[in-house]
Amino acid sequence: MKIELAARIRELPPYLFADIDRKKSELRKQGRDLIDLGIGDPDLPTPAHIVQAMQAAAAEPRYHRYPSYEGMPAFRQAAVDWYASRFNVRGLDADKECCALIGSKEGIAHFPVAILNPGDLVLVPDPGYPVYATWTRFVGGEVYTVPLRRENGFLPDLKAIPADVAKRAKMMWINYPNNPTAALATRDFYKEVVDFAKRFDVIIASDVAYSEIYYDVEPPPSFLEVDGAKDVGIEFQSLSKTYNMTGWRIGFAVGNAALVGGLGKVKTNTDSGAFEAVQAAAVAALSSSQACVEESRKIYRERRGVLCGGLRAAGFEVLEPKATFYVLVACPRGYSSIEFASKLLVDAGVVATPATGFGACGEGFVRLTLCADRARMAEAAERVKNVKL
Numbered sequence: 296m297k298i299e300l301a302a303r304i305r306e307l308p309p310y311l312f313a314d315i316d317r318k319k320s321e322l323r324k325q326g327r328d329l330i331d332l333g334i335g336d337p338d339l340p341t342p343a344h345i346v347q348a349m350q351a352a353a354a355e356p357r358y359h360r361y362p363s364y365e366g367m368p369a370f371r372q373a374a375v376d377w378y379a380s381r382f383n384v385r386g387l388d389a390d391k392e393c394c395a396l397i398g399s400k401e402g403i404a405h406f407p408v409a410i411l412n413p414g415d416l417v418l419v420p421d422p423g424y425p426v427y428a429t430w431t432r433f434v435g436g437e438v439y440t441v442p443l444r445r446e447n448g449f450l451p452d453l454k455a456i457p458a459d460v461a462k463r464a465k466m467m468w469i470n471y472p473n474n475p476t477a478a479l480a481t482r483d484f485y486k487e488v489v490d491f492a493k494r495f496d497v498i499i500a501s502d503v504a505y506s507e508i509y510y511d512v513e514p515p516p517s518f519l520e521v522d523g524a525k526d527v528g529i530e531f532q533s534l535s536k537t538y539n540m541t542g543w544r545i546g547f548a549v550g551n552a553a554l555v556g557g558l559g560k561v562k563t564n565t566d567s568g569a570f571e572a573v574q575a576a577a578v579a580a581l582s583s584s585q586a587c588v589e590e591s592r593k594i595y596r597e598r599r600g601v602l603c604g605g606l607r608a609a610g611f612e613v614l615e616p617k618a619t620f621y622v623l624v625a626c627p628r629g630y631s632s633i634e635f636a637s638k639l640l641v642d643a644g645v646v647a648t649p650a651t652g653f654g655a656c657g658e659g660f661v662r663l664t665l666c667a668d669r670a671r672m673a674e675a676a677e678r679v680k681n682v683k684l
């Protein structure tokens with residue numbers, strides 16, 4: 296029998312990095328020590344008090360059964376309380392305006408299933424987290440690419456979106472602090488987004504997975520801080536990066552009750568919720584002292600200094616991040632993102648991600664992460680001096 300996969304799978308964008316992957320495995324076979332700064336996955340451990348809460352909860356038979364679809368009341372309450380204390384976003388209804396997620400990626404993927412009909416148009420940032428575009432297409436929606444340009448601080452230029460496109464658009468994704476550019480949004484920007492949403496009837500989906508990873512700036516705002524945001528939008532929050540919990544798969548969505556309810560309907564028909572022992576640990580994370588998060592920020596800040604200093608000393612143009620653990624490096628003249636990443640790999644043994652992996656507008660940059668210890672950062676900072684252009 297000839298197996299033919301669905302068009303939505305066959306039509307996924309081509310994988311761009313096969314050549315780099317081949318070089319990586321060749322170098323590893325030759326015994327080269329590669330410093331992998333390609334993946335945004337914290338190397339720091341989950342704080343001990345969260346692990347202990349999980350250990351205690353895992354021993355409790357009441358948590359061994361199917362979880363409730365929308366999340367344990369205690370978890371949803373801890374999430375909305377955290378929104379009140381962290382963002383001063385008060386009055387979120389834990390029952391109707393909050394839903395637990397199996398990592399924010401799960402919610403980001405499922406949200407379009409609740410919202411889009413075939414042919415609906417979605418405004419998707421480029422560069423951006425690939426799941427926004429992929430799931431728009433999976434459900435038959437159409438992607439309209441909104442470029443994030445360096446000269447605009449990697450914010451979308453809402454005025455440049457043609458009125459006929461804005462009128463047709465059903466929803467828009469925004470993501471600040473941003474992956475891969477590390478850009479921040481201001482409350483004024485969010486106000487503009489709410490005005491745009493109301494003017495054109497566009498649903499806003501805000502992804503704030505990196506809201507707690509920031510340096511030398513005021514804590515980044517939530518989209519929901521702005522008046523009227525809850526009328527038009529939903530926000531996706533994650534415990535993954537904040538508490539070094541990427542493997543645990545826990546996040547939540549908060550915002551407009553109809554949007555949260557729609558997402559909940561998809562989940563009811565898809566998964567059976569997040570393991571309740573993980574939710575109990577997440578309650579401990581959200582409701583205990585946040586000193587562990589400050590500790591992570593301190594570590595990333597130090598690493599940032601080491602890596603960015605080394606890159607600059609080697610003559611590269613670095614966009615030093617004020618948030619996230621991503622560092623964009625401009626490609627030297629004459630090099631594409633893929634060529635420059637390949638050069639870093641072969642000459643320095645440093646693995647970078649070409650920013651074109653996040654969309655065509657990523658051309659001209661590679662992305663490095665701060666997810667390796669200080670000694671490895673220092674080693675990477677030293678090795679980039681070997682890159683021969």
Ligand code: PLP
Nearest residue numbers: 398399400424474504533535546
């Ligand atoms: N949003 C952005 C911008 C990300 O970069 C990621 C993961 O890298 C996620 C969401 C998903 O994170 P998680 O599913 O671990 O919550």
